[in-house]
Every structure is written in C-alpha cells, then in structure tokens.
Amino acid sequence: MDLLRFITCGSVDDGKSTLIGRLLYDSDAVSLDVLAALEEQNRTSAAGTVDLALLTDGLRAEREQGITIDVAHKYFTTPRRKFIITDTPGHVQYTRNMVTGASNADLAIVLVDARQGVVEQTRRHTIVSALLGIRRFVLAVNKIDLVGYSEAVFRDIVADYAAVAAQLGIKQLANIPISALHGDNVVRASANLPWYKGPNLLEYLETVSVAPDTTHEAARFQVQYVIRPQSAELPDYRGYAGRIQSGVYRRGQQVVVLPAGIETTLEAIEINQQAVEVAVAPQGVVLRLADDVDVSRGDTIVPADQAPEPTRELEATLCWMEERPLRAGRKLLVQHHAAKTKAVVQSILGKTNIQSFAQEDADEAKLNDIVRVRLKTATPLVADAYGQNRTTGAFILLDEQTGATLAAGLIETTELAYA
Incomplete structure (x- = not known):
C-alpha cells in the first residue's frame, strides 16, 4: 500500500483535532486502552459525548485550554492506504508549528467553520501550505450541522475559498461538507446531506493521487x-x-x-x-x-x-518566527539539512499581504510575516530552487548565539557568487 501524509489546518476552534479523532475513531484505528479511556470519559462527561480531540491534544496545557499548541502525528491504515496525519495549531502565535507540520505533507485539509467562513488564518495557513509545496487541498466545511446542513452556506464558502485558491494557483481542490463532532460525511456518507453527491472525506483520502516519485x-x-x-x-x-x-x-x-x-x-x-x-x-x-x-x-x-552550481547568494521566501523583527543587515545561521553556515540578510524584497496575496514593500519582517529576502552565506550551499526540488530547496534560519529557530525558508532562486 502507498502512503499519504496530510495535515489539518485552519483557524482556532474549527475542529481540526476533533476531525482527526473522528477519522481514527470511526475507522477503528484507536487502541483498546485509549478507547476504554474515552468511553470512561464519555460516562462521566456532563455533555455525554466523547471528546475526540483528546486523541491528539496530548499536552496538559492543550487539555486545559481546549486548544492545540504542539504538532501531533497520528498513524492509521485502511485496507486501501496508509496515512500519517499531522494536527497543526490554529492560533496565529503557533504558526511556526504549523510550518513544521506542513513541510513534509502531500495534502492539506483546510477546515473552515461553517458559521465563520473563510477568515485570516484560513488564508494564512493556505498560503503557508502552498509555499511549502503542497499541491493537493481539501476544503472541509466543518460544523455544517450548526447551520442546519445548509447547501447555500456550503456553496458560499466554497466560492469564497475558490478565489483564494485561484490567487495561489491551487488546481487540485476538493470541497467536502462535514460534521466532525457527529461524524457526518467523515468516514461514512450522511443522510443529513442529501444534496451532496461527492465522496466522504476518508473515501477521498483513500483515492487521491499521492506525491510524485522523487x-x-x-x-x-x-x-x-x-x-x-x-x-x-x-x-x-x-x-x-x-x-x-x-x-x-x-x-x-x-x-x-x-x-x-x-x-x-x-x-x-x-x-x-x-x-x-x-x-x-x-x-x-x-x-x-x-x-x-x-x-x-x-x-x-x-x-x-x-551537478548544480554551489551558491553564496540566494533569494528565498521566509516565514518569520521570532518576536524580534527581522531587518536587513542581520547576521544569522543557515541550516540546510546537515550543512550549516553563517549568513547575512542583504535586503528584504517584499512582504506577502495575507488578504490579497500581493507583494508589498517592507523594510522588516514581524512575527508570522511571510517575506522574500536576499541572503548571502559565508560558505557555498549546494541547493536547488524549492519549485524544482522540495527537499533540497528548504532550509531554516537559526540565531547565532542561542541556536533558536528563527524562520523556515524556501529557496526561490540561486546565483553563482564565486568561481
């Protein structure tokens, strides 16, 4: 069987962890001891329902706050395919964790609350996923039960997101209405959605084409x-x-x-x-x-x-992950897999507008900004443009003193700077 790696992303409280829990629970991929704990929790719960998010939200802070903070990986198998699921945080302050989760994914499930529609984090997570090379997307309109399983609401959200996808050049997009809490159209078709004629979510995941052969x-x-x-x-x-x-x-x-x-x-x-x-x-x-x-x-x-040409100069897209803004002239470390070298930010070429996706002039990058920069490294790097090779076109930036991760980077172009 082949393997599909996918992430769930979107804004906070859109139901990402619950969706993963539902996929695992309804596909019988939950171990007996965990299932017993969930059933016990169900018996003692005032709501009388199983909190499926507990299958992925493992940190104590996550359980206390009811949010996802860390990246969680879950594995399950159906008769048709193996899966690795990455649950990524929805809060804007945890965008850096979302970048980590998206870096190895083949497909992104973008969840949207049917009551809220497409919001800023929907756009942010979509653009980060697209920048990281994900080409297959599923728009999962969740909590469709809270809008009376309305086809009109679903169609309006699909139209709004289609405009986002068109701006980013996303061509492989499936639109699926679901209720992760109640299981509608996640693993099984739902009688509450007679107007929807497409596959349920798991059926689509089992049949979508996987990543190209590297x-x-x-x-x-x-x-x-x-x-x-x-x-x-x-x-x-x-x-x-x-x-x-x-x-x-x-x-x-x-x-x-x-x-x-x-x-x-x-x-x-x-x-x-x-x-x-x-x-x-x-x-x-x-x-x-x-x-x-x-x-x-x-x-x-x-x-x-x-053989590619080694380079000391490159243009790259960064997702900035530090509270301290990035400005031209800053010195840092480039970690390109096992290779590490000192570098300096020569210039900031522009910032991506999260609403329009247009490039705007910028002289600094703030936390969670997506910017294009020019870097110069102390020693040559052997790298490819990310669009040509997703593995060798990615890197991270580190703080020289602490070693903390400052940014995730995607190489756009390289230039031969020595001979």
Whole structure:
C-alpha cells in the first residue's frame, strides 16, 4: 500500500483535532486502552459525548485550554492506504508549528467553520501550505450541522475559498461538507446531506493521487556522517552515510563532491551493511568513493551530469518566527539539512499581504510575516530552487548565539557568487 501524509489546518476552534479523532475513531484505528479511556470519559462527561480531540491534544496545557499548541502525528491504515496525519495549531502565535507540520505533507485539509467562513488564518495557513509545496487541498466545511446542513452556506464558502485558491494557483481542490463532532460525511456518507453527491472525506483520502516519485528528480545526497572504523579488519574503509534526498544512485557512475567540485567514481553503495548496485530516494545508504578525497559532513555527492552550481547568494521566501523583527543587515545561521553556515540578510524584497496575496514593500519582517529576502552565506550551499526540488530547496534560519529557530525558508532562486 502507498502512503499519504496530510495535515489539518485552519483557524482556532474549527475542529481540526476533533476531525482527526473522528477519522481514527470511526475507522477503528484507536487502541483498546485509549478507547476504554474515552468511553470512561464519555460516562462521566456532563455533555455525554466523547471528546475526540483528546486523541491528539496530548499536552496538559492543550487539555486545559481546549486548544492545540504542539504538532501531533497520528498513524492509521485502511485496507486501501496508509496515512500519517499531522494536527497543526490554529492560533496565529503557533504558526511556526504549523510550518513544521506542513513541510513534509502531500495534502492539506483546510477546515473552515461553517458559521465563520473563510477568515485570516484560513488564508494564512493556505498560503503557508502552498509555499511549502503542497499541491493537493481539501476544503472541509466543518460544523455544517450548526447551520442546519445548509447547501447555500456550503456553496458560499466554497466560492469564497475558490478565489483564494485561484490567487495561489491551487488546481487540485476538493470541497467536502462535514460534521466532525457527529461524524457526518467523515468516514461514512450522511443522510443529513442529501444534496451532496461527492465522496466522504476518508473515501477521498483513500483515492487521491499521492506525491510524485522523487526518483525522477535530479540525484541529491548530503553527507551526514563520515564512517572511519580504523580497525585491523577494515584499515582503509571510508564511507559517507546519509539519506538519498532525491533521484537514483548507481555503483560505478561518475560523481562530483560539492562544493569543492572534486570528481571521482562511486565505488560502492551499501544499505544495512550489504552492497547493492542501485539505491533510490529516500533510502538511507553509505556511499564509498574510488578516490581518497576530502569529504566532510554537509558536503553533497551528486552525479557529474546532474551537478548544480554551489551558491553564496540566494533569494528565498521566509516565514518569520521570532518576536524580534527581522531587518536587513542581520547576521544569522543557515541550516540546510546537515550543512550549516553563517549568513547575512542583504535586503528584504517584499512582504506577502495575507488578504490579497500581493507583494508589498517592507523594510522588516514581524512575527508570522511571510517575506522574500536576499541572503548571502559565508560558505557555498549546494541547493536547488524549492519549485524544482522540495527537499533540497528548504532550509531554516537559526540565531547565532542561542541556536533558536528563527524562520523556515524556501529557496526561490540561486546565483553563482564565486568561481
């Protein structure tokens, strides 16, 4: 079976955690001990209903406040597909956690309260999801029971969100009315929605096409660890461990080590200490080279005919995550997978207007702003534009002193700044 990773996002109290709980509960994906605890809670609850949000809201603060703060991952399987669900916070102050959850998702379920319609956080989470490379969206109009299962209300919200999707170039969009609390149209069709003729939510998730095969992308492998046993049995062994980020590697092919630009031959590929002829993304492997060259953590090994140009200058879109505003001239660290280098913000090129999605002039980025910047790094990075390679086109910015995460970044363009 294939695997679908998806997130739930939207504004606070739109019912994201309840929806995930309903998916797990109605698809019989809740363990017996957790089910027993929920049933006990149901017996003692004044409302007499099961609080399905408790299946994902694990922090004490979340339970006390009735909100989602942290990112929660849940796993379940149906006869047709495996799923990894990421529940992301709705509060604007936790947008940074939403970015984390969206970074590896194939699909986004955007929840909208049928009583509220499309609000600012709906727009913010949609644009962040689109910027992070998600191409498949589901508009789930939740709490449809609280508006009398009205088709007119549903159609109005669908029209409003269609305008948002059009501005962002979203082409794969499904519109589904649901009630997560009562289970209408989540796992089973609902008699309360006779006017809706489409699939229920789970049926759609089971049949939507999954992420494209990254083995067709240019091959990329970044060294995470250099293996030197220095034992009598393996006196000359030198291997480079890491995960193939995209593409295919074959024993015997010509490769180049970047950013140094040293060419050599891929002598061996090992998976679980066994030699193989071919390895593909996203397998973890150890690569061995024919020549004794200088390779360190963070270096990239790529086929010679697919090598990108290392760069020290790039334009990127950032989701800023710190209370202190970002201004041109600030020095920070760029973490690009295992590679880390100092960098300076040369300029802020513009800020995205959450309402219109237009680029506006800006001289700083405040908390949760989405801005486009120009960065210059101290050492060259081996990276691709995010639109070409979602894995190698993403990075984070760190504080030089504390190591705290300041921003999530997506590379828009790169420029060769050295020769």
